[in-house]
Structure formats: structure tokens, C-alpha cells
Amino acid sequence: MRSILLSLLGAVGSCLAQTNVNSYVASESAFAKAGLLANIGPSGSKSSGADPGIVIASPSTTNPDYLYTWVRDSSLVFKVLIDQYTTGADTSLRTLIDEFVSAEAILQQVTNPSGSVTTGGLGEPKFNIDETAFTGSWGRPQRDGPALRSTAIITYANWLLDNGNTSYVTQTLWPVLELDLNYVMNNWNQSTYDLWEEIDSSSFWTTAVQHRALRQGSALATRIGQTSVVSGYNTQAGYLLCFLQSYWNPSGNYVTANTGGGRSGIDANTVLTSIHTFDPSAGCDATTFQPCSDKALANLKVYVDSFRSIYSVNSGIASNAAVATGRYPEDVYMGGNPWYLATMAAAEQLYDALSVWGSQGSLTLAHMPRLAQRSPV
Ligand SMILES: *[C@@H]1O[C@H](CO)[C@@H](O)[C@H](O)[C@H]1NC(C)=O
Numbered sequence: 001m002r003s004i005l006l007s008l009l010g011a012v013g014s015c016l017a018q019t020n021v022n023s024y025v026a027s028e029s030a031f032a033k034a035g036l037l038a039n040i041g042p043s044g045s046k047s048s049g050a051d052p053g054i055v056i057a058s059p060s061t062t063n064p065d066y067l068y069t070w071v072r073d074s075s076l077v078f079k080v081l082i083d084q085y086t087t088g089a090d091t092s093l094r095t096l097i098d099e100f101v102s103a104e105a106i107l108q109q110v111t112n113p114s115g116s117v118t119t120g121g122l123g124e125p126k127f128n129i130d131e132t133a134f135t136g137s138w139g140r141p142q143r144d145g146p147a148l149r150s151t152a153i154i155t156y157a158n159w160l161l162d163n164g165n166t167s168y169v170t171q172t173l174w175p176v177l178e179l180d181l182n183y184v185m186n187n188w189n190q191s192t193y194d195l196w197e198e199i200d201s202s203s204f205w206t207t208a209v210q211h212r213a214l215r216q217g218s219a220l221a222t223r224i225g226q227t228s229v230v231s232g233y234n235t236q237a238g239y240l241l242c243f244l245q246s247y248w249n250p251s252g253n254y255v256t257a258n259t260g261g262g263r264s265g266i267d268a269n270t271v272l273t274s275i276h277t278f279d280p281s282a283g284c285d286a287t288t289f290q291p292c293s294d295k296a297l298a299n300l301k302v303y304v305d306s307f308r309s310i311y312s313v314n315s316g317i318a319s320n321a322a323v324a325t326g327r328y329p330e331d332v333y334m335g336g337n338p339w340y341l342a343t344m345a346a347a348e349q350l351y352d353a354l355s356v357w358g359s360q361g362s363l364t365l366a367h368m369p370r371l372a373q374r375s376p377v
């Protein structure tokens with residue numbers, strides 16, 4: 001059965017969809033990368049005034065005013081660039097990556113409305129692009145920042161170790177990483193604003209990225225002999241993984257994105273979590289909500305279906321066909337519209353799931369009752 005489906009997909013794909021997707025990816029990748037680099041100081045064409053290694057959210061200064069740097073966004077941007085550098089896809093990025101690390105090391109020490117470096121300041125979500133504190137009112141703290149920053153930098157650290165540059169890792173990167181990882185270890189069990197910066201509660205996204213950071217941090221610490229932190233990171237990572245299970249809504253068959261806020265909890269940030277913590281070697285593990293796990297797929301279906309009737313762009317589209325999705329069904333920000341980022345995340349989860357399904361040969365769908373009755377293809 002499976003080989004029939006795959007050959008059908010292959011046959012259709014090779015003459016139609018795949019050709020279009022491949023040519024789109026080829027042209028769009030270069031275009032998107034140039035846009036991304038344009039938003040990084042000091043010489044990005046859209047980022048004048050930003051210090052070296054500082055990623056701006058947008059050049060826009062009115063409606064919305066987004067000419068600031070967010071720790072979350074910057075870390076996700078540099079996660080991509082560090083992946084491209086360490087896999088050899090783009091060897092020109094080294095200077096930019098070193099500038100990012102230096103900029104983040106400066107921001108860590110900037111006392112801000114969330115505190116100083118030792119009193120909670122690492123949870124501050126955004127700064128001015130000249131590396132000073134943003135002192136206006138905001139949804140703070142946001143405790144995913146230090147976790148995402150460490151995940152990005154740890155990949156760079158491991159590559160440097162593989163290439164014999166241990167001193168830069170132990171002397172320059174580890175002090176930055178240890179501050180962030182200790183912050184995660186010591187503060188994960190306090191409430192946080194979610195990644196949409198709207199709700200102060202527990203956040204599935206934040207819990208998951210904190211879990212990932214402590215696991216990776218523990219492995220790096222072991223590798224460079226920083227053994228004193230290892231058992232603390234491992235213990236708290238275990239608690240985080242346990243806590244992560246509590247976001248599952250067993251009657252609705254989806255993940256509750258935020259424990260507060262009075263919404264359904266159906267939210268793109270759960271889909272973003274699944275693709276951000278995707279690990280092909282973890283198979284379809286449901287405890288980490290891998291893209292092909294029954295829980296993450298059931299969640300994806302509930303999430304996508306929630307936008308079928310609320311966006312006019314989706315009207316008339318068959319119930320088993322793809323639709324445009326947004327952040328969450330109750331969203332009213334800027335009119336609460338579909339968003340490319342959310343729709344692409346849904347597609348990426350399916351892509352990740354198909355890729356693991358293909359390599360392991362089966363999927364178990366216990367949380368998708370109607371589908372589970374079908375024999376796996
Ligand atoms: C180690 O990496 C840093 C950061 O890129 C660089 O400045 C330094 O020259 C490297 N050291 C060696 C010995 O390659």
C-alpha cells in the first residue's frame with residue numbers, strides 16, 4: 001500500500017506539483033535570504049542604525065513601530081544562518097555569526113525593565129537597535145528568548161569543537177550560554193508572555209523550547225567538561241518534558257497553546273513548536289510532539305480546520321483540501337487575517353511528517369480516530 005501511495009505521489013509530483021515547488025523554492029530561497037540579510041546591522045540595506053549583529057524586526061517605525069530587536073526573532077534568524085554556515089551551505093556567514101554572538105553578549109548585560117543580568121533581565125523580549133534597553137510598556141518577560149538563543153549558539157559551538165576551536169567555545173561562547181541556560185533552569189516554572197506577546201501564563205512553545213535548550217546545553221556542557229551544571233540541566237529538562245504533557249487537551253484532541261487568556265487554545269504556536277523541535281532521529285515520538293506523532297497531527301487537523309469557515313479566502317474549498325491559516329481563530333490584531341508564516345508552518349509540519357513516515361514505513365494514529373480505522377498506507 002505504502003509503495004503504491006508513494007509512487008503515485010512521485011508520479012504526480014514529478015510532472016506537476018514537485019516541479020512547481022522546486023522552481024519556487026529555488027527562486028524564493030535566494031530572494032528570502034537577501035531580505036533576511038538586509039535586516040541585520042551594521043550594513044543590511046534595511047537596517048541602518050542597527051549595531052553589528054543586531055537583527056531588526058522591521059524597518060517600519062509607524063503602524064506598527066517594529067524597528068527594535070527581539071531576542072526570539074534574532075535567535076531564530078541566526079539559527080537558520082548558523083545551520084547554513086555549519087552545514088557548508090554558505091561559508092560567507094562567519095563574521096556575521098561572530099557579530100551576533102557579540103551583540104547578544106552585550107544585550108545580556110543591559111539592565112532593563114525585566115531586571116539586571118542576575119535578577120531576571122535575560123527574560124526581556126526586546127531592545128533598541130543601538131543595544132540600549134527599551135523602557136516602554138510591553139508584555140514582559142518572555143522566557144523563550146534565552147532558550148532559543150542558546151539553541152542557536154550551541155550548534156555553532158559544536159561545529160567549532162568539531163573543527164578544533166575549543167578555546168573560543170570555552171572562553172567566549174560558554175559564558176554566554178551558561179547565563180541563558182541557568183536562567184532557563186531556574187525560571188522555567190514561572191509564567192511568561194507567549195510568542196505573540198499577548199498572554200501571561202504557561203506557554204506550550206516556551207516549555208518545549210526550554211526543554212530542547214536544556215537537553216542540548218547538557219550535552220555541550222558534558223562535551224567541554226563543564227560537568228557541574230549537567231545534573232541540574234538534566235533534572236529540570238525532565239520536569240519540563242513532564243510539564244509539556246499537561247498542555248494536551250484529550251477531549252478536543254489538540255494542544256492548548258497558552259494556559260491563560262480565555263481562548264480555545266487552538267494556535268499556530270503549537271505547530272511552530274512541532275517544526276522547531278523536529279528531530280528526524282526521534283521518529284514519531286509523541287512526548288516531544290514530533291511532527292509525525294499522532295498528537296501533533298491531530299493537533300494540526302484541529303488547528304487547520306478552525307480557519308475553514310472564518311476566512312473568506314477559504315470559502316468554497318473542500319474540507320479535505322489545504323486552506324490559509326492564521327495565528328489563532330480568535331485573533332483580532334490588524335483584523336486577524338491569514339498569515340503566510342502560519343500557513344507555511346502547517347505545510348512544513350506535513351513535509352516533516354511525510355519525510356519520517358517515508359523513512360520508517362508506518363504511522364500510528366491513535367489520537368485520530370477516523371483515520372486510525374484505515375490501514376496505514
Ligand atoms: C576560533 O573562532 C573565532 C570565532 O570565529 C575566531 O575569531 C578565531 O580566530 C578562531 N580561532 C582559531 C584558532 O581558529
Ligand SMILES: *[C@@H]1O[C@H](CO)[C@@H](O)[C@H](O)[C@H]1NC(C)=O
Nearest residue numbers: 188189190191201202242243
Ligand atoms: C510549574 O510546574 C508545576 C508542575 O509541573 C505545574 O503544575 C505548574 O503549572 C507550573 N507553573 C508554571 C507557571 O510553569
